[in-house]
Amino acid sequence: MLNTRDGSSLVVDRLCDQARGQNTAVTCFYFEFAARKEQSAVGMLGSMLKQMVSGMERIPEEISRTFQEQKKAIGGRAPQLVDIVKMLQAITSLQHTFMCIDALDECAGVQRVRLLDSLKQILERSPGTRIFMTGRSHIRAEIEKRLAGRVVSISVSSTKGDIIRYLLVRLGQNETPDAMDESLKADILHNISQNISEMYVGATTLRIQPIL
Numbered sequence: 001m002l003n004t005r006d007g008s009s010l011v012v013d014r015l016c017d018q019a020r021g022q023n024t025a026v027t028c029f030y031f032e033f034a035a036r037k038e039q040s041a042v043g044m045l046g047s048m049l050k051q052m053v054s055g056m057e058r059i060p061e062e063i064s065r066t067f068q069e070q071k072k073a074i075g076g077r078a079p080q081l082v083d084i085v086k087m088l089q090a091i092t093s094l095q096h097t098f099m100c101i102d103a104l105d106e107c108a109g110v111q112r113v114r115l116l117d118s119l120k121q122i123l124e125r126s127p128g129t130r131i132f133m134t135g136r137s138h139i140r141a142e143i144e145k146r147l148a149g150r151v152v153s154i155s156v157s158s159t160k161g162d163i164i165r166y167l168l169v170r171l172g173q174n175e176t177p178d179a180m181d182e183s184l185k186a187d188i189l190h191n192i193s194q195n196i197s198e199m200y201v202g203a204t205t206l207r208i209q210p211i212l
Contacts (some may be wrong), residue, residue: 041114092126105135116146
């Protein structure tokens with residue numbers, strides 16, 4: 001997959017600029033392959049919930065009550081997925097919300113199913129919610145099946161020229177230029193652009209609208 005982290009960050013920044021002064025929430029989450037064992041549906045949606053709540057002047061009574069009820073459980077416990085989904089439904093139903101999810105394909109399969117099913121529940125209750133996500137194209141069918149709504153997908157791919165231009169920029173930022181001669185530079189440009197894995201040259205961006 002093309003490294004979409006920077007692209008997703010640009011989308012988030014643009015949405016934040018447009019949301020300033022409006023009754024609009026912008027949340028984001030970046031999946032990483034190295035942390036896929038730790039990144040669960042509960043953790044991802046919990047992170048988005050925390051982002052939304054931190055930007056509110058007043059925490060809705062329903063959310064405060066849910067947290068208080070969890071504290072009363074034996075030893076106290078973190079909210080479960082069903083609780084988080086209900087709280088997100090409560091918040092997103094009151095305001096326009098943008099949920100940005102990067103590299104969804106890096107989410108473990110079982111957790112991705114739980115996440116997509118939870119997002120479907122949120123969309124059903126929140127007509128003002130939009131979801132922007134990126135991931136490799138092989139998960140597109142899964143997303144369309146799970147969300148079963150209006151999914152707008154855009155395929156993005158990079159050419160060899162794009163990769164070389166990116167490498168030239170990064171090589172130009174080298175803090176020890178004397179450590180690299182032109183021969184080494186040429187080898188880097190040739191070998192990486194020729195042998196780079198297919199996971200870096202194709203991605204899918206999807207915009208999810210509410211289910212009608």
